[in-house]
Amino acid sequence: MTDHLYRGRSTRDWQAADAAHFLHPFTDFKALAARGARIVTRGEGIYLWDSEGQRILDAMSGLWCVNVGYGQQPLIDAATRQLQELPFYNSFFQTSTPPAIELAELLAQLAPPQFQHFFFAGSGSESNDTVVRMVRRYWALMGQPQRQVIISRWNGYHGSTMAGASLGGMRGMHEQGGLPIPGIVHIEQPHWWEHGRRLGLSREDFGLQAARWLEDKILEIGAENVAAFIGEPVQGAGGVIVPPDSYWPEIQRICDRYGILLVSDEVICGFGRTGQWFGCERFGTKPDLITFAKGVTSGYVPLGGVMVGQRVAEALIEKGGEFTHGYTYSGHPVACAVGVANLNLIRELKLVERVREETGPYMAELYGQIAEHPLVGEVQTCGLMGALTLVRDKGTNEPFAPELDIAMVCRGHCFGNGLIMRAVGERMIVAPPLVITRAQLDEMAALIRHCLDLTLADAQRNGWL
Numbered sequence: 512m513t514d515h516l517y518r519g520r521s522t523r524d525w526q527a528a529d530a531a532h533f534l535h536p537f538t539d540f541k542a543l544a545a546r547g548a549r550i551v552t553r554g555e556g557i558y559l560w561d562s563e564g565q566r567i568l569d570a571m572s573g574l575w576c577v578n579v580g581y582g583q584q585p586l587i588d589a590a591t592r593q594l595q596e597l598p599f600y601n602s603f604f605q606t607s608t609p610p611a612i613e614l615a616e617l618l619a620q621l622a623p624p625q626f627q628h629f630f631f632a633g634s635g636s637e638s639n640d641t642v643v644r645m646v647r648r649y650w651a652l653m654g655q656p657q658r659q660v661i662i663s664r665w666n667g668y669h670g671s672t673m674a675g676a677s678l679g680g681m682r683g684m685h686e687q688g689g690l691p692i693p694g695i696v697h698i699e700q701p702h703w704w705e706h707g708r709r710l711g712l713s714r715e716d717f718g719l720q721a722a723r724w725l726e727d728k729i730l731e732i733g734a735e736n737v738a739a740f741i742g743e744p745v746q747g748a749g750g751v752i753v754p755p756d757s758y759w760p761e762i763q764r765i766c767d768r769y770g771i772l773l774v775s776d777e778v779i780c781g782f783g784r785t786g787q788w789f790g791c792e793r794f795g796t797k798p799d800l801i802t803f804a805k806g807v808t809s810g811y812v813p814l815g816g817v818m819v820g821q822r823v824a825e826a827l828i829e830k831g832g833e834f835t836h837g838y839t840y841s842g843h844p845v846a847c848a849v850g851v852a853n854l855n856l857i858r859e860l861k862l863v864e865r866v867r868e869e870t871g872p873y874m875a876e877l878y879g880q881i882a883e884h885p886l887v888g889e890v891q892t893c894g895l896m897g898a899l900t901l902v903r904d905k906g907t908n909e910p911f912a913p914e915l916d917i918a919m920v921c922r923g924h925c926f927g928n929g930l931i932m933r934a935v936g937e938r939m940i941v942a943p944p945l946v947i948t949r950a951q952l953d954e955m956a957a958l959i960r961h962c963l964d965l966t967l968a969d970a971q972r973n974g975w976l
């Protein structure tokens with residue numbers, strides 16, 4: 512480490528203060544304190560710089576959110592202007608602010624046509640808490656208050672609040688805090704590599720099978736007790752699990768058949784990630800509710816929300832009376848002003864079209880080449896999301912022993928070589944900013960190959976193969 516200074520303090524100094532006072536999310540505090548956090552100081556386009564001056568290609572868009580890349584002036588200007596004019600006012604007591612109205616109006620243009628109403632929150636987790644309240648309120652208003660149960664998937668991710676973590680299917684999260692809360696049940700995920708391959712099914716047959724696990728669960732609980740089904744179009748935090756194309760249409764058919772609300776959690780898939788404005792459009796569903804966050808502001812400021820489809824909106828508005836739910840920051844004017852600037856920029860730069868027609872297909876091509884690497888069992892991409900599965904034996908697809916944590920070894924090489932790629936189980940995943948160019952995708956693919964080569968060399972040297 513050099514004695515590079517940032518704001519007059521050395522990296523070691525920042526790390527010591529970080530360890531002394533800052534409790535990081537999803538972190539083993541003691542282990543991080545021992546190793547020291549990487550201090551990220553600056554961003555431009557698809558690149559970050561740390562306090563040692565190292566440049567890093569951010570292939571995770573911050574945390575699946577910085578879709579327009581770092582340093583976009585229109586977003587900075589929108590925030591500055593709004594901070595000067597009106598940094599905050601609430602929307603509780605028969606008041607409203609222009610940015611919140613404008614954002615709702617713009618979303619009504621961009622969202623699928625059944626969505627004309629929008630409820631704002633501060634994050635994806637809060638938005639999913641709103642979904643639970645709203646879904647149960649809907650059924651109470653429809654005279655079926657016993658419809659309480661929400662079905663979701665194992666290995667889905669819906670946030671970290673009590674309701675978000677309950678909807679999510681991360682067992683490690685349920686173990687801490689007595690979760691899930693009552694009335695939330697899980698079915699198995701549509702993960703062909705994990706389940707379909709073992710069942711000996713083709714991808715498309717497996718997609719139908721996985722959707723029918725929903726029908727089995729509905730029949731087990733009794734359709735009259737089931738309120739909604741929630742899922743991410745592509746599971747992000749679970750490892751970029753792209754479902755077979757047969758899956759979502761069958762889920763839609765089952766929800767329709769039993770009158771169950773369909774909720775699409777688009778916190779990651781929304782706003783162009785899949786090559787459509789929303790993942791439900793890519794996979795052919797017509798959800799009743801959509802959860803959004805992250806990409807709505809490209810992460811420049813926190814904002815989330817729920818798109819409320821006609822069926823639910825009509826009940827809430829016409830039969831509802833007061834909906835006793837909301838957050839201080841519902842419709843925060845600065846966040847909404849940045850949201851408007853961000854969505855306008857995505858439109859101007861034609862980023863959704865670019866992902867669909869150019870960069871998405873090009874990344875798929877590059878991943879097709881990465882699939883040849885001796886450590887790679889399978890690759891999957893959808894728009895600008897990509898995953899590769901590490902295997903010990905490419906012939907049999909036998910995995911590495913779990914205790915080797917091979918993906919973390921690979922992640923270590925990424926960290927050291929200026930690439931941010933996430934490790935999830937045996938999968939290495941990316942979701943680069945939507946502004947990434949073909950040349951930058953080449954650079955990303957070359958870094959991925961280099962890190963795979965270094966991981967392979969470790970495996971050979973240590974006798975793991």
Ligand code: PXG
Nearest residue numbers: 634635636668669670743748776778779804
């Ligand atoms: N739904 C989905 C689909 C998400 O991906 C949330 C809800 C919750 O959003 P907030 O804003 O409350 O964090 C998310 C968040 C990871 C990772 O490791 C992914 C998320 C958050 C933190 C880590 O991939 N997604």
